[in-house]
Amino acid sequence: MTTERIVFLSAYHDYRTAKRASIHPLANALAQSGYDVSFISTRFSHLSKRKGDSRLFLWDRANRIETVDGIRCYLWRTAFHPFATGSPITDKVMELLFPLYAALPNRDVDRLFAEADYVVVEASVAAILLRRIRRLNARAQIIYYATDRLDTVGAHPFVRRRLVKDAGLIEHVSLRSSLMADDFAWAGPQRLRRIGFGIEPSDFTNIGRSPYPDGVRAAVSVGSMLFDPSFFREVAPAFPDVQFHVIGCGHQFEAPANVTIHDEMPFRATLPFVQHAAVGLAPYKFAPGVEYLSESSLKLAQYEYLGLPAACPDFAAGTVSSRFGYRVGDTGSMRAAFGAALSRSGTVAPRRFPTWAEIGQRLLHPEAYADTRLNAA
Template identity: 40%
Template sequence: MLNSLVISVHDFRSLRKASVHFITGELAHRGPTRFFSIGLSRLSMRRGDTRANLADRANRVERHEGVDCYLWKKAWHPFNMRRAQLAVPESALFRLYRLLLPSVPRRWIREADIVFIESGLAAIFIADVKRINPAARIVYLASDDLEVVDCASTIKRDFARNFDKIDTVRLPSRFLASGMPHTRSSIFVPHGIDRDMASKSYPNPYKGRTAAVSVGSMLFDASFFTTAASQFPDIDFHVIGAGKSAASLARNNIIVHPELAFVETLGYLQHAAFGIAPYRDAETPRYLIDTSLKLRQFGLFGIPAVCPNFALGAEPGRFGYVPGNAESIREAITAALANQAPIVDASCSWAEVVERILEPQAYPDTRL
């Protein structure tokens, strides 16, 4: 029985699902699993923290789908002060935050056999995990490059300083390797898919209309929908969980939905004519080709995906456009609607992903 702890700025109970949720769900099949969610504060909620709906359940243990969850909420949390002259107070705030670590996650660290630390704010706890429980194996889940997501200098400095305390660095894309101090402890394990999810039948929410769907808010480019909806008035464009980024969308055939529970989005995916990954062109990292879960979910349900050219990669069923270019958007949607070729995603299951992370030596394909 493996005793696992996950530390992340996500929360396992959140409506929105990221790769860390699926990994945690699989860990729960292997033994006692805890999820420590950090960085929730009045400041983060003012900025649109997706865990705001869980704020009244913070600072206590709650069991959810076999996982013990603890969401740490404070009046403040440390953040990127963005100015070199503020480096000292920034570092002091991060140090104080670590010192205030609650007793519950401290105990969880002591009891863990393995601790998964996701990239971002959680990286500041690498040294604390090693100090509190030197015997615990530390796995770093590199969901993003710290430089690309504009982490505070303190986080980047602590990560580099404590990097060799990490036992295994899991990279879901080889493009993330350049953001590591070295790759001696790194393994390549792409994101997985849940084939059982696509084998079920879900109610059709589209009421006979041809429809396309977008899920999530990451790098959301609202202008895509303004252009596409005017060019294809007979198609309904459903935008789910884009938050404030979608507030300006106001055409009859653009339907904006609030954040939905993950399971509620599945009918929209299964019955869509095509999916949309409307990433804006903002020096988007190359690793997005491999790490975009929405693109994998479109492939899982066998529907074409319309996405910017920089997110195409070599996967089947993706049709690219140039952000802001109306003609290329029209061509990509037309090609997606005309697609007759089967779309099959060959990704591993999430169970296989976790097995590769835990036992990489047994899988030669994890080597960089």
């Protein structure tokens, strides 16, 4: 039997970075399950140096295939890459560059596309390559892996327009949250599936000792998406006996004395900070349509898996009883939510999640799983 080939395509992530998103364990789980997996990372150029891209350490390893964990990794470095500027005038100019970027020659990338049985296109800018994928490969199933809404992550308007026009090229859209469905109505209800996210239990074994001093309570935040530093400036001074640890938020900021800011670190290195914390934090800023984070936030899911109460904006709290929501920008509300979460430390029962291998099968074959239907209980 011929091994099926899967290509993951991302405009933000490389499989080799310390920064992890759901696409990383998903690719790894499918590779470990026997699939032939490649991971292509795009939107990387000299402009990336100005933005402190997490992939910069791979600069000299770009434009060649490197195998890690049995996965072929390819970082496509180009002379330029288009992006959203936030200005209507310059965005209009930038719009002309997206089709040019999508047509840039690359034999390695084209060969991987041509040989694939499945191409999993992660949400956002990578979607501008859909036509290229289909031109090179008429038989591959193209899956749009919708981890985020385009407006929420600030994608250029061109990306959405092109995605809607190319809807017919997509086999199905895999949503991380059912609350994103309206944003993808162009795909039609039969092609919308919710696959959620998974947990790999082996990642959470032998986590190790606490990085915190004995007897000190700690709260931890991991990740950079929509990171709101004001939470720490307003909340930390009200809880001077608590240590606040911020891991991989993407930038430095002036913080109270009981706040420690850490650089990005490998996923497993973050786990002692999370496992031994009293409270998990998800300090998101508000953004358009951000309510889907109540079902799609990976950090909040990890807190649940480890039995941590969490403080987060009310739009991300959803119906989870161990999450304590606050109004963004409201100091009293933020402090009250954190205090309530702190009072629940040690009392939250861990939640079970599917494994990433199980999520991988739902991604490739959602029709075989009734729970992927949006109206499933």
